Amino acid sequence: xxxxxxxxxxxxxxxxxxxxxxxxxxxxxxxxxxxxxxxxxxxxxxxxxxxxxxxxxxxxxxxxxxxxxxxxxxxxxxxxxxxxxxxxxxxxxxxxxxxxxxxxxxxxxxxxxxxxxxxxxxxxxxxxxxxxxxxxxxxxxxxxxxxxxxxxxxxxxxxxxxxxxxxxxxxxxxxxxxxxxxxxxxxxxxxxxxxxxxxxxxxxxxxxxxxxxxxxxxxxxxxxxxxxxxxxxxxxxxxxxxxxxxxxxxxxxxxxxxxxxxxxxxxxxxxxxxxxxxxxxxxxxxxxxxxxxxxxxxxxxxxxxxxxxxxxxxxxxxxxxxxxxxxxxxxxxxxxxxxxxxxxxxxxxxxxxxxxxxxxxxxxxxxxxxxxxxxxxxxxxxxxxxxxxxxxxxxxxxxxxxxxxx
Amino acid sequence: xxxxxxxxxxxxxxxxxxxxxxxxxxxxxxxxxxxxxxxxxxxxxxxxxxxxxxxxxxxxxxxxxxxxxxxxxxxxxxxxxxxxxxxxxxxxxxxxxxxxxxxxxxxxxxxxxxxxxxxxxxxxxxxxxxxxxxxxxxxxxxxxxxxxxxxxxxxxxxxxxxxxxxxxxxxxxxxxxxxxxxxxxxxxxxxxxxxxxxxxxxxxxxxxxxxxxx
Numbered sequence: 001x002x003x004x005x006x007x008x009x010x011x012x013x014x015x016x017x018x019x020x021x022x023x024x025x026x027x028x029x030x031x032x033x034x035x036x037x038x039x040x041x042x043x044x045x046x047x048x049x050x051x052x053x054x055x056x057x058x059x060x061x062x063x064x065x066x067x068x069x070x071x072x073x074x075x076x077x078x079x080x081x082x083x084x085x086x087x088x089x090x091x092x093x094x095x096x097x098x099x100x101x102x103x104x105x106x107x108x109x110x111x112x113x114x115x116x117x118x119x120x121x122x123x124x125x126x127x128x129x130x131x132x133x134x135x136x137x138x139x140x141x142x143x144x145x146x147x148x149x150x151x152x153x154x155x156x157x158x159x160x161x162x163x164x165x166x167x168x169x170x171x172x173x174x175x176x177x178x179x180x181x182x183x184x185x186x187x188x189x190x191x192x193x194x195x196x197x198x199x200x201x202x203x204x205x206x207x208x209x210x211x212x213x214x215x216x217x218x219x220x221x222x223x224x225x226x227x228x229x230x231x232x233x234x235x236x237x238x239x240x241x242x243x244x245x246x247x248x249x250x251x252x253x254x255x256x257x258x259x260x261x262x263x264x265x266x267x268x269x270x271x272x273x274x275x276x277x278x279x280x281x282x283x284x285x286x287x288x289x290x291x292x293x294x295x296x297x298x299x300x301x302x303x304x305x306x307x308x309x310x311x312x313x314x315x316x317x318x319x320x321x322x323x324x325x326x327x328x329x330x331x332x333x334x335x336x337x338x339x340x341x342x343x344x345x346x347x348x349x350x351x352x353x354x355x356x357x358x359x360x361x362x363x364x365x366x367x368x369x370x371x372x373x374x375x376x377x378x379x380x381x382x383x384x385x386x387x388x389x390x391x392x393x394x395x396x397x398x399x400x401x402x403x404x405x406x
Numbered sequence: 407x408x409x410x411x412x413x414x415x416x417x418x419x420x421x422x423x424x425x426x427x428x429x430x431x432x433x434x435x436x437x438x439x440x441x442x443x444x445x446x447x448x449x450x451x452x453x454x455x456x457x458x459x460x461x462x463x464x465x466x467x468x469x470x471x472x473x474x475x476x477x478x479x480x481x482x483x484x485x486x487x488x489x490x491x492x493x494x495x496x497x498x499x500x501x502x503x504x505x506x507x508x509x510x511x512x513x514x515x516x517x518x519x520x521x522x523x524x525x526x527x528x529x530x531x532x533x534x535x536x537x538x539x540x541x542x543x544x545x546x547x548x549x550x551x552x553x554x555x556x557x558x559x560x561x562x563x564x565x566x567x568x569x570x571x572x573x574x575x576x577x578x579x580x581x582x583x584x585x586x587x588x589x590x591x592x593x594x595x596x597x598x599x600x601x602x603x604x605x606x607x608x609x610x611x612x613x614x615x616x617x618x619x620x
Contacts, residue, residue: 089553093571100459108461108477109573188573191551 048173048206049118055102057393058250059240060400062125063330063355064230067215068173071334072182072200073256073351075129075164075386076193084137088405090192091126094168095399097184098124107184120174121206122181126400127254127388131165141404143241143248145358146389149255152371154381161258161384164196169254169353173206197384199258201334201351214285214293217335218348219266219379221278222285224331225293226319238328241357241392247403250392252355255329255363258336258384261349266379277375279314287316299323313375324366329356349380359387455488455524455560456481459531460570462541465548474548475504476539476556476570477532482524488560489521490539495556499543506536521561534575548572 053061078087097107102122106113133142151157168185172178178200186195203215217223228235241248266274275282285293289301289309297320301309310317321328331354338347356362371377391401459479465471482488493501505518522537524530532538539556541548548554552572559565 086551089551089571092553092569096459096571105459108459108571109463109575111575188571191549 049120051121051173052103052119053121053123055098055124056395059252059393060125060390061102062123062169062171063239063252063332063390065123066121067203067332067334068121068171069205070172070175070178070200070202071351071353072170072178072198073353074168074182074186074198075196076166076189077196078131078165078193082192084135084405086192087132087135090189091401091405092399093188094126094185095394097188098400099396101181101184107188110184112180115176115180118174118177120172120177122170122172122177124181124185125169125390127167127390128401129163129165129167129386129388138404141245141247143245143253143389145360146253146387147360147364148387149359149364149367149385152367152382154371154377155385156381156383157385158383161197161199162386164386164388166193167254167256167386167388199256199336199351201336203334217350218263218337219261220282222280222293223333225285227331228328234328237357238362239330239355239357248389248391252357252390253359254388254390255352255354255356255359256384256386257352257382259350259352260347260381260383262379262381263346263348276311277315279310279316297322311375313373315370315374315376318370318374319366324369327362327366329354329362329366355390452483454484455564455566457558457566457568460568462548462554462570462572463575464550464572465544466550466574471547472542472544474541474544476541476554477534478539478568479529479531480524481529482526484562485526486562487523487526488562489523491521491559491561493539493556493558495541495554497545497548497554498541499545501556502540502542504538504540550574
């Protein structure tokens with residue numbers, strides 16, 4: 001859960017500035033129809049709803065932009081006959097939707113346009129699955145790093161949560177916005193693609209928690225401490241594609257995995273054992289024996305008993321860049337809760353989302369290492385897995401994926 | 407029902423039109439975007455006339471597939487009022503500009519004598535139930551998911567080529583040739599006469615059937 005609440009508040013503030021600028025541009029001094037943003041970031045009524053994130057830029061929004069309260073990810077299967085040209089039409093269509101909807105303007109032909117006026121930090125991110133690069137004219141455009149995640153020992157993958165030829169990630173602070181916007185994208189895609197799966201996730205609601213805090217998952221763990229801040233000099237090389245293929249420069253690659261947590265058995269584990277599984281304290285998220293969440297993991301430290309204070313099979317150790325030749329990813333994982341199974345077992349866990357420049361070189365080696373010996377594996381099971389190439393950002397006069405499809 | 411073409415009308419439709427400019431200009435350079443600067447947004451010069459949010463209603467399910475409405479949003483950044491003077495498209499025999507008006511308690515569509523206008527410094531958003539560009543004498547069916555290219559010429563000589571996606575839109579008012587959801591009072595014959603009774607005549611009035619209920 002990387003992008004922090006502090007960043008979110010910044011986005012709220014800049015959204016307010018943008019709203020003001022737009023009112024000025026439209027020549028309206030008194031603007032009843034643009035709800036003014038807050039004078040400060042104290043979270044007064046309306047501030048959350050009116051916050052806007054620009055869809056434009058070198059990168060698509062929804063990757064490095066702050067994670068708001070909710071996310072909906074929808075994967076599609078291309079219809080037979082949907083070719084490169086058709087995909088271009090869909091991307092132009094979707095791009096217009098993204099431009100409008102993120103700014104609180106209805107998508108064209110939207111019969112329920114009252115639902116979009118409060119964009120609530122809406123971002124819409126679009127990606128291409130491997131099958132896109134099997135289409136005529138695109139076969140030599142496949143990014144080498146876009147590989148299906150090899151099956152892991154602990155996976156129990158289901159088709160219903162796996163794969164996909166296209167993906168749309170919709171993030172916002174409001175469920176009504178998420179639902180309606182996702183529906184517009186699905187409706188507009190209908191001539192080209194059918195829905196393969198849809199998964200929703202959540203973080204803390206806007207205004208809950210303290211600015212800058214790392215989120216928690218349903219096991220209670222502080223989750224996402226290892227993410228680099230956007231301002232870190234290394235961030236770009238971790239997240240954004242550079243080099244080959246040219247069309248993907250400024251884009252990224254997305255991994256989506258549905259990771260079910262065995263919460264009933266996890267609850268039965270004593271607290272110190274729970275902390276040993278991760279290698280961090282549950283209360284502060286600090287590495288075991290240390291005081292602060294951001295303290296570097298004491299990977300070489302040993303306790304009085306001579307054993308490593310961060311156990312050899314602790315998740316934090318195995319996922320740490322220092323254990324992986326410096327490899328990193330940007331986690332944007334959300335919580336999911338699909339209710340109870342028929343037998344009363346919770347179907348809940350992590351809607352794991354990560355962005356990285358190269359799945360084969362970054363995600364796969366890290367995941368394989370975790371799959372081998374992470375003690376967390378006993379309580380987590382991947383039910384779904386999907387990979388996408390996320391094209392770079394766009395501007396007012398261009399469209400998403402133009403570099404690939406034009 | 408008169409067209410949305412003045413500032414007063416803009417206010418009437420609330421946030422819909424009010425926030426329009428955000429997506430096109432202001433916000434792109436003012437907010438955080440994908441986490442970095444937005445070069446294309448910040449370097450785009452202000453164009454005198456922009457046409458955005460174009461879409462065409464599909465002929466699928468249409469009672470009169472020889473015509474289809476085009477909706478656009480026109481922003482006029484000049485100091486003078488503008489109107490669309492003419493239009494052409496490879497898929498249509500001709501392009502007309504229509505308005506919707508109440509006559510004898512009925513919503514009717516008719517060619518708009520004054521043309522579709524945009525006030526100086528203003529924005530006109532065409533939407534179902536109001537002014538629209540009508541593609542007449544269609545040479546082909548317009549399937550959902552296809553694209554239509556239309557060239558529009560404005561009164562100041564500006565030409566704009568618009569590529570519009572074809573979308574589905576179930577129109578409860580059945581202002582045009584109707585859809586699968588049109589009320590029973592809208593007969594085939596009324597829509598038939600609509601397309602054949604001199605649409606090209608600027609003075610004739612087309613009765614769309616008595617479907618003024620929402």
